Amino acid sequence: MSGPPAPNFVEVRDLSLAYLHEDGWLQVLSGVSFSIAPGEVLGLVGESGCGKSTLAYQLLGYRPPTAKLLSGQVRLGGADLLAMSRAELDRRRGNRVALIPQNPASALSPGMRVGRQVAEVLTAHRRAVGRSAAMAQVVQLFEAVGLPDPPRILRRYPHELSGGQQQRVAIAMALACGPDLLVLDEPTTGLDVTTQQQIIALLTELRRRKRMAMLYVTHDLGLLAQIADRVGVMYAGQMVEVAPTRVLFLQPRHPYTRGLIASIPQLRPGERVGKPLRGLLQRDELPPGCPFQPRCDFAEAACAAELQVLEEAAPGHEVACRRWRALASPVAIPLPIAGEAVQAAQMPLLALEGLAVTYVSAGSMFAKPVSAVRDLTLAIERGETLALVGESGSGKSTVARAISGLLAPSSGQILFKGERLAGRLRQRPRALRRTIQYVFQNPDASLNPRMRVGAILARPLEVFFEARGADLRGRIDGALQDVRLDESYAQRFPDQLSGGERQRVAIARAVIAEPELLLCDEVLSALDVSVQANILDLLKRLRAEHHLSMLFISHDLAVVREVADRIAVLFRGELCQIGPARAVFQAPMHPYTHALLMAAPSGPAALAGLVRAPEPAAAPKAPSDAACPYAGRCAWQAGEICEREPPPWLDAGNGSHIRCHLSLAELEARALWRAEPQPAGPPAAAEERAAP
Amino acid sequence: MTLSAAPRLVRAPLPSWRRLIRRSPLSLRIGAVILALHAMLAVLGPWLAPYGISQMGTGIPLSGMSWAHPFGVDQLGRDIFSRVIHGSHIVLLLSLTGTGLGVIIGSVIGLLSGYVGGWIDNIVQRLLEAIISIPFLVLALLAIAAAGPQLAGSPTLVILVVALVYAPRVARMARAAAIEIATRDFVTVARLRGERAWSVMRREILPNASSVLLVEFALRAGYAPVLIGSLGFLGFGMRPPTPEWGLMMAENRALIIITPITVIGPGLALASLVVGLNLFTDGLARLIGRTAPRNPA
Numbered sequence: 001m002s003g004p005p006a007p008n009f010v011e012v013r014d015l016s017l018a019y020l021h022e023d024g025w026l027q028v029l030s031g032v033s034f035s036i037a038p039g040e041v042l043g044l045v046g047e048s049g050c051g052k053s054t055l056a057y058q059l060l061g062y063r064p065p066t067a068k069l070l071s072g073q074v075r076l077g078g079a080d081l082l083a084m085s086r087a088e089l090d091r092r093r094g095n096r097v098a099l100i101p102q103n104p105a106s107a108l109s110p111g112m113r114v115g116r117q118v119a120e121v122l123t124a125h126r127r128a129v130g131r132s133a134a135m136a137q138v139v140q141l142f143e144a145v146g147l148p149d150p151p152r153i154l155r156r157y158p159h160e161l162s163g164g165q166q167q168r169v170a171i172a173m174a175l176a177c178g179p180d181l182l183v184l185d186e187p188t189t190g191l192d193v194t195t196q197q198q199i200i201a202l203l204t205e206l207r208r209r210k211r212m213a214m215l216y217v218t219h220d221l222g223l224l225a226q227i228a229d230r231v232g233v234m235y236a237g238q239m240v241e242v243a244p245t246r247v248l249f250l251q252p253r254h255p256y257t258r259g260l261i262a263s264i265p266q267l268r269p270g271e272r273v274g275k276p277l278r279g280l281l282q283r284d285e286l287p288p289g290c291p292f293q294p295r296c297d298f299a300e301a302a303c304a305a306e307l308q309v310l311e312e313a314a315p316g317h318e319v320a321c322r323r324w325r326a327l328a329s330p331v332a333i334p335l336p337i338a339g340e341a342v343q344a345a346q347m348p349l350l351a352l353e354g355l356a357v358t359y360v361s362a363g364s365m366f367a368k369p370v371s372a373v374r375d376l377t378l379a380i381e382r383g384e385t386l387a388l389v390g391e392s393g394s395g396k397s398t399v400a401r402a403i404s405g406l407l408a409p410s411s412g413q414i415l416f417k418g419e420r421l422a423g424r425l426r427q428r429p430r431a432l433r434r435t436i437q438y439v440f441q442n443p444d445a446s447l448n449p450r451m452r453v454g455a456i457l458a459r460p461l462e463v464f465f466e467a468r469g470a471d472l473r474g475r476i477d478g479a480l481q482d483v484r485l486d487e488s489y490a491q492r493f494p495d496q497l498s499g500g501e502r503q504r505v506a507i508a509r510a511v512i513a514e515p516e517l518l519l520c521d522e523v524l525s526a527l528d529v530s531v532q533a534n535i536l537d538l539l540k541r542l543r544a545e546h547h548l549s550m551l552f553i554s555h556d557l558a559v560v561r562e563v564a565d566r567i568a569v570l571f572r573g574e575l576c577q578i579g580p581a582r583a584v585f586q587a588p589m590h591p592y593t594h595a596l597l598m599a600a601p602s603g604p605a606a607l608a609g610l611v612r613a614p615e616p617a618a619a620p621k622a623p624s625d626a627a628c629p630y631a632g633r634c635a636w637q638a639g640e641i642c643e644r645e646p647p648p649w650l651d652a653g654n655g656s657h658i659r660c661h662l663s664l665a666e667l668e669a670r671a672l673w674r675a676e677p678q679p680a681g682p683p684a685a686a687e688e689r690a691a692p
Numbered sequence: 693m694t695l696s697a698a699p700r701l702v703r704a705p706l707p708s709w710r711r712l713i714r715r716s717p718l719s720l721r722i723g724a725v726i727l728a729l730h731a732m733l734a735v736l737g738p739w740l741a742p743y744g745i746s747q748m749g750t751g752i753p754l755s756g757m758s759w760a761h762p763f764g765v766d767q768l769g770r771d772i773f774s775r776v777i778h779g780s781h782i783v784l785l786l787s788l789t790g791t792g793l794g795v796i797i798g799s800v801i802g803l804l805s806g807y808v809g810g811w812i813d814n815i816v817q818r819l820l821e822a823i824i825s826i827p828f829l830v831l832a833l834l835a836i837a838a839a840g841p842q843l844a845g846s847p848t849l850v851i852l853v854v855a856l857v858y859a860p861r862v863a864r865m866a867r868a869a870a871i872e873i874a875t876r877d878f879v880t881v882a883r884l885r886g887e888r889a890w891s892v893m894r895r896e897i898l899p900n901a902s903s904v905l906l907v908e909f910a911l912r913a914g915y916a917p918v919l920i921g922s923l924g925f926l927g928f929g930m931r932p933p934t935p936e937w938g939l940m941m942a943e944n945r946a947l948i949i950i951t952p953i954t955v956i957g958p959g960l961a962l963a964s965l966v967v968g969l970n971l972f973t974d975g976l977a978r979l980i981g982r983t984a985p986r987n988p989a
Contacts, residue, residue, distance in 0.1 A: 404884055425886060433886045446877035450899035459895070463885045509881070 009213055010036040010181060015058060015072030017051075025068065028054050030237045032072070033310075038180070039211040043228030043245065045221050045260065047528045048499070051237040056183050056217045058082070060097055061089045076181065095125045098174035102186040104166035108158040114169045115154025118142075121176040141172040146202055164195035171202070175210075182214045188223065192392040193555055197599040200226055219528050222264050225249060230316075233257045236291035239310060243317040253319040255296045263533040264558075277530040290321070298323050347418045348379035349549045350403065350517055354412035357398050357573075372398040373573040375412070380517070385543065385550040387564035387581070389557060389596065395573035396553045400519045403551065404438050416517075434464045437510035441522040443502035447494040453480075453505050454490030460513040479512040482545075483538060500531035504538065511542055518543075518550045524559055536563060557596060561585060569593045572629040579656025588667035590658045591636040598672065628661065636670050638662045720975025726968030734781035741774035746933045750774075756951045763957030766944055772954050776961045779935035783965065786847060786936075787916035790854025795909045798859035802866025803893045803901060807874050817867070820860040828857045829922060836928050845931035850920060857919065858912045865908050869901040876900075910973025914966050921962055937962045 015032045018025040028051040036042045044052045057063070058074050061081035074081040076097060081089065093099075101107040109117055118141060119134035121127075128134035135154065142150035145168045158166055167187060174182055184203075188196040204227055207214060216228055224231050224245060231248045233241040233256065241254040252258045259277035277295065287294055293303040300323065308320040355376040373395040380386045388396045401407040403414060408423035415421065416436070422428050440446035447456055457476045461467040467475060477487045483504040494502055503523060510518060520539065524532040540563060543550060554560050560567060561581060568578040569590060577590040584593060628634070631642035638661035647661045660667060733740065742760075743750045751758075751765040758764075763772035805816040823831065832853045836844065843849045873879060874897065882892045898905075921938025923929030925945075930936040932943065937958040944954040 406880065406884065425883065428886075430886060433884065438881070438884055440877040440881070442877065446881055448878040448896055448900065450902070451895075459882070460885060463887065 009038045009077060010059065010215075011073070011075040012055075012058070013073045013075070015055070015074065016070035017054060017058070017063070017072075018068045018070055019054075019064075020066040020068070027070070028237050029058075029072075032234075032237070032239050034232055034239060034242060036181070036213045036215060038213055039207075040230065041207060041214040041216055041228045043224035043231040044215060044217045044234060045219065045224055045231060046234035047219060047530055050234045052217045052234050053185055055234070056185050056215055057099075059181065059183050059215060060093055060099055062093075091125075094121050094174075094179075095177045096179050097181045097183060098177070098179040100167075100170055100174045100182060100184045100187045102189055104170040105158065105163070107170055108166060110158055113155055113157055114161070118154075118169065118173045118176055121173055125177050127177050137176070138172070141176060142169075144175065144206070145169075145172045146198075147172070162195075163191050164198060167191065167195075167199055168202070171199075171206075175206070178210070180213060182212050184214060184216045186218050187216075189218070189220070193596065194391055194599050196223075203227060221260050221529065233260065236286055238291065238308075238320060240292065240308070240320045241318065242310065243319075247314070247317055251317075253313050253317065253324040254292075254321045255298050255323075256292050259295075260530060263530045277533070298326070348415075349382045349384075349417060350551075351379040351415040351418075352376050352399070352403075352412065353415065355399070355402060355409050355414065356411045357395075357402050357407055358410045371573060373402070376570075376573075376575060377412075378568055378575065378578060380549050380551060382516075383547055383549055384565045385552055385563055387552045387554060387560040387567045388570055389554060389560055389567055390570035391555060391596070393572075394570045396555075396570055397521050398573070399570075400438065400521050400551060400553055403517075404436055404519055405433070430464065434460075434513045435516045436519065437513050437515035437517070438519045439503075439506055439510050439521065439523050442526045443499065443506045444494075444526070446506050447502055449494050451493075452490065453492050453494070453497075456494075456505060457490070457509055457512055460509060464513050475512065479508040482511060482542065483508040498531075499527050500535060503527060503531075503535055507535075507538065507542070511546060511548075514546070516547075516549060518548050519553075520550055521553045522555070524554065525556065532559070539563065557585075569596070574629045575659065576630065577656065577658045579652070579654070583652065583654040583656035586654065586656075587671035588652055588658065588664045589656075589671055590630075590660055590667070591634050591662075591670075592630050594671055595633075595635070628659075636662060636666075638666075715979065717975045717978050719971040720979060723968050723970070723972025723975055726964060727972050730780060730784060730965050730968060733777055734784050737777045737780050741771075741777040743771040743774040745775060745778045745935055746770060747774070754947060754951055757953050764951045764954045766954055767947070772940070772944070772957050775935040775940060776937065776958050779937055779940065779958075780961070782847075782930070782934065782936055783917050783920065783962070786850050786854070786920050787913060787965075787969075790851040790920070791858060791909060791913040791916045793851060793855035794858030794912065795862050795905060797855060798862025798908075799866045799898070799901070799905050800893075801859065802863035803870040803897050804889060805863070806867035806870030807879075807893055807897055808889050809871075809874075813867070817864075820863050823860045824864070828919070829926075832857055832919070832923060833926075833928055836923075845929075847930070850923065850929055853923070854916055854919060858916075862905070862908050862912065865904060866901060869904040870897050873897050873900045906973065906976060910970065910976070913973060914970035917962055917965050917969075 012035070013033050015029050016027065017029040018027045020026075032051075032055060034042065044055065046052045054067075059076070059081070061074065061084060063069065069082060072082065076092065081092070084092075108114065115135060115138050118138045119128070119131070122134045122137055123129075128137050138154055139150040142153055147153050147165060147168050153161070153165070153169075158169070161169065171187075187203075188199050191199065200223065203214075206212070207227075214227075216224065218224060221231075228245050230242065230244050232239050233248075233254060235256050241248070241252070241257045243251075243253075248257065249261065252261055256277070263277050287304060289304040289306055290296070290299070290308045293299045296303065302322065306322070308322055310318040310320045313319045313324055355373060356371065357373040358371045376399065378386070388399060390396050398407065402409050402423075403421075405421070405423070405425035405428055413420050414423075416432065421432070425433065454473075454476055457479055458467075458472055461472055461475055476490055480487055480489055485501060485504055485508070489497070489501070489505075494505070497505065503526075507523070523539075524535055527535060536559065539550070542548065550563075552560065552563055564581045566579065567581050567584040569576045569584070569592060571592050576592045577584060585597070589597075627644065628642045628647045631637070634642065641661050645661070647659045650658045650660060650664055650667075652658055652664060658664075658667065662670075748769045750769055750771040751761050753765055753767050753769045755761065755765045761771050761773060763776060766772055801816065801820075805813045826834070835853050835856055836849065839849055839852075870893075879892060879896050882896050887895075917937070920929055920936070921941070924936045924938030924940075925942040927939075927942065930939055932939060940958045941955050944951075944958075948955050
C-alpha cells in the first residue's frame with residue numbers, strides 16, 4: 001500500500017459493482033482500491049462510462065436499486081460505509097461526507113428559496129437549532145463561498161441565480177456541516193471558462209483553509225492539474241494508473257493516460273505530445289485481458305490474455321500495464337499551427353456588414369427588445385475558417401443563427417458571394433439553404449431519436465437533390481465513410497451511438513448537402529476530451545476534402561487555435577479583436593482576449609503556474625451604446641473615457657485589429673501572456689521553468 | 693496493492709421477442725390477458741354464446757343467477773349472458789374506432805397548431821377550449837341532436853360523437869408535446885432545410901410525440917366504453933335490440949331491485965374491459981416511452 005503509513009482517512013478496497021442492464025449484469029467497477037489521506041485531493045479522471053461517477057457515489061454509500069455490490073469495502077475513518085444501515089448512512093451523508101453535484105440547476109430544489117435549502121442541511125444534522133440561528137450560519141456560509149450580498153441571495157429561488165452562483169450555493173450546502181470529505185462530481189462541467197476558473201479558485205482556497213479531503217471527479221485532465229494532489233486514471237471500471245499530479249503529467253506510464261494527455265488541446269504551438277486516443281470505450285463488448293488493449297498502440301498478444309493489475313512503477317506511482325517499462329518517454333510531435341496563408345480572394349464567401357440582431361423576449365408584448373449583436377462587420381474568405389470566440393451570452397450563436405436565416409437581423413446585411421441574403425429562411429432559394437449548413441452543439445438534441453441514421457442522412461438528399469433508390473443509398477454510404485463510420489450504422493438509432501458517433505452523424509448530415517459554408521456552433525463542447533480531438537481531426541480533414549469554409553464557434557481557445565485561420569473575439573455582441581490566429585495569441589491583445597487566455601485551462605500550462613487568479617466578475621452594467629462594452633469588467637481601464645466613448649480600432653501591425661482606448665504600447669506592456677515559440681519539447685520544459 | 697481478477701458478468705443477449713416480454717411492465721401483461729379474453733369473446737361470441745341475440749323464452753323471465761343463466765334472464769325471457777357475449781364486438785369496435793379517430797384528428801390539429809404557433813395557434817386553442825368547456829355528455833347529445841333523426845342509432849354516429857368529444861382534449865395534449873419537441877435542434881435542422889409544416893410534423897414531431905399520444909389513446913380508449921354506455925343508457929346511442937352493454941343496463945334498470953344481476957352482469961363486462969384497456973395501454977405507453985438507456989454512467 002502506498003501513501004502515508006497512518007491509517008488513511010478514506011480507504012477503498014477491492015470494490016466491484018455491477019449494474020442491471022437489459023441483457024443481464026454489466027460490471028462497472030472491477031476491484032478498485034485507493035486511499036485518500038486527510039486534507040488530500042484525489043482527482044479521478046476517465047472517459048464517460050468508465051465508472052468514475054459510480055465510484056464517487058460509493059463514498060456516500062449510494063447505489064441505485066439496479067446496482068449489485070460484488071465485493072469490497074469503503075472505509076471512512078475506519079467504518080465500512082457499504083455495510084451500514086440506512087440510518088447510520090444518513091448520519092454521515094451531508095455531515096461528514098458531502099457531495100457537490102455536476103448540475104446545480106437540477107440539484108437545487110426549484111420551488112424552495114436557496115437559504116432554506118442550505119439551512120435544512122444544518123437542522124437535519126442538528127448543527128443549528130431554530131430558524132434564525134440556521135439562517136445566520138447560512139449567511140456566513142454564503143460569505144465563505146463568495147456569494148455577493150448573502151442576506152439577499154438567500155431569499156432567491158435557484159432560477160434567479162446564474163450557473164456559477166447556483167454552484168456556489170451547492171458548495172455552501174456541501175460545506176454546511178464542515179465535512180471531512182467532499183465528493184465533487186464534475187462540478188464545473190456545465191459552466192463557462194471564466195466561471196469555471198472562479199469555482200476552481202474558490203475550491204482551492206477552501207481546501208487550504210479547511211483542510212478537507214476531496215475526491216474530484218472529472219473528464220478534464222487539465223482541470224486536475226490545478227487542484228489535485230494525486231490523480232487516479234480510470235478505464236472501464238478499473239484504476240489503471242495512480243500518481244501524484246505532477247508525476248502523472250510529466251511521466252505518464254499507462255498508454256491510456258498518455259493518450260488522455262495528448263488529447264488535451266494546447267494553447268501553444270508544438271506542445272502536443274504523443275498521439276491522441278483513438279476508438280471508444282465500449283462497456284458492453286470488453287475484451288478479455290486488459291480492457292484497453294483494443295485501443296492501445298503498444299498492445300502485444302499477451303495483453304489480450306491477462307488482466308492487468310496495479311503495480312508500483314515508482315514510489316507513489318502505480319500503473320496497471322505489463323508494458324510500462326518498455327514505453328519510452330513521450331516524443332514531442334510538432335503541431336503545425338493552422339495555415340494563415342489563405343489567399344484573400346476578390347470577394348469573400350460571406351460578409352457581414354453592420355449586422356445587428358435584437359430579441360424581443362417572449363411572453364410580454366411590451367418587453368424591451370434585447371440587443372444580442374451590435375454593428376458586427378466581418379468576412380469569411382473561401383476556404384477559410386473563422387473562429388468566433390467569447391463567453392456564453394456573448395452573441396456567438398446569434399451570429400450563426402442570423403447567417404443561417406433562423407433569426408432575421410434587425411439591421412445591417414449579410415452578403416453571400418456578394419449577394420444580399422434574405423433575412424428570413426422562407427425567402428431564401430433552396431440552393432442557398434443547401435450551401436449553408438449548420439452543425440449544432442449537442443448531437444443528442446440535433447438528431448431525431450426516432451429516425452435511423454440512414455433516414456436522418458437521407459432527408460437532406462431528398463430535399464436538396466431529390467435523390468432516390470440506389471443513388472440515395474450510395475450517397476449515404478459515402479457520407480458514413482466520410483465521417484469514418486461503418487455502413488451498418490445506417491440501420492442504427494441515435495441512442496445506439498456514443499456521443500462522438502452522434503456528432504459524426506450530425507456532421508455527415510451537414511456535409512452530405514455539399515455546402516460551401518459550415519456553421520459549427522460549439523460542436524465539441526458536449527463531448528469527452530478524447531473524442532473532441534477525433535472530431536476536430538475529422539473536421540479538418542473534411543474541410544480540406546470538400547473545400548469548406550467554416551464559421552467555428554467556440555469558447556475554448558485551445559481548440560480554436562488548432563483549427564482557425566482567423567479569430568474574432570466577441571464580447572456582449574460586439575467585436576473586440578479580430579485577426580489571424582497567430583497574431584491574436586500574441587501581445588498586444590485586447591484586455592478581454594487576454595482575460596480569456598489566462599482563464600483557459602490547458603494542462604501543463606496550467607500546471608506550470610501560468611494560471612492567475614481570475615478577474616472579479618463585476619456586476620454587469622447595462623451596456624450603453626456610447627461606452628466600451630467591456631468597460632464594466634475591464635482590469636486595464638484607460639480611464640473615464642471607457643464609459644463615455646466607443647473605443648477606436650487599432651491596427652496592431654501583424655494583421656490583428658483591436659478595439660480599445662489604450663494604446664498598442666500599453667496593451668503590449670500589460671499582457672502577461674507570452675506566445676514566444678517555445679523550444680519544442682516535452683511539457684517538462686514548461687514545468688522546469690515554473691519550478692521555484 | 694493487489695487487484696483480484698473479478699469475474700466479468702456479461703450474459704449472451706436474449707432473442708428480441710423474449711427481451712421485449714421481459715422488459716414489459718406487469719400491467720401490460722395483465723391487461724393483455726384481459727383484452728385477449730375480450731377479443732376472443734368478440735370474435736368467437738356467436739359460437740360461444742349459449743343462446744341467440746334476441747332469442748326469447750330461454751328461461752323464466754326475471755329469474756336471477758343460475759348455472760344455465762349466469763347473468764339471469766330479462767323481462768322478454770332473453771339470456772343476459774348470451775347478449776353480453778354477443779355485444780362484446782360492438783362495444784370493442786365502437787370504442788376503439790371512435791377513440792382512434794379522435795386521437796388522429798386531435799393529434800393532427802394539436803401538433804400542427806403547436807408547431808406553427810403564433811396567431812393560428814391562438815385561434816385554434818380558443819376554439820378547442822370553447823368545445824372542451826361544454827360537458828362531454830351535453831356535447832355528445834348536442835351533436836346527436838344536430839345530426840338529425842335519420843342518423844340516430846347508427847354506429848357511424850356513435851363513432852363520430854366519440855371522436856368529436858375526444859379530439860379537442862387530445863389536441864391540447866398533442867400541442868403541449870409539439871411545443872416542447874419543436875424547440876429541439878433536429879426540428880431546427882428540418883426548418884433549415886426549408887421543410888413545410890406538414891412534413892416537419894409528420895417526420896420529426898409525430899414520432900417523438902407517439903408515447904404521449906399513446907398515453908392519450910390509452911386514457912381515452914379506457915373511458916370510451918363508459919361514454920358509449922352512457923349514451924346507450926340515456927337512449928341516444930345504439931337502438932334496441934342491439935346488445936350494447938349500456939343500453940342493456942338501461943333496459944333492465946327497472947329490475948335492479950328484483951334481479952340485480954341483470955344490470956350488474958353487463959356492468960361487470962364493461963368494467964373488466966375498461967380495466968383491461970387501461971392496464972394494457974398504460975403498460976404499452978410505458979414500454980414505448982423507454983427510449984433512453986436507464987443505467988447510470
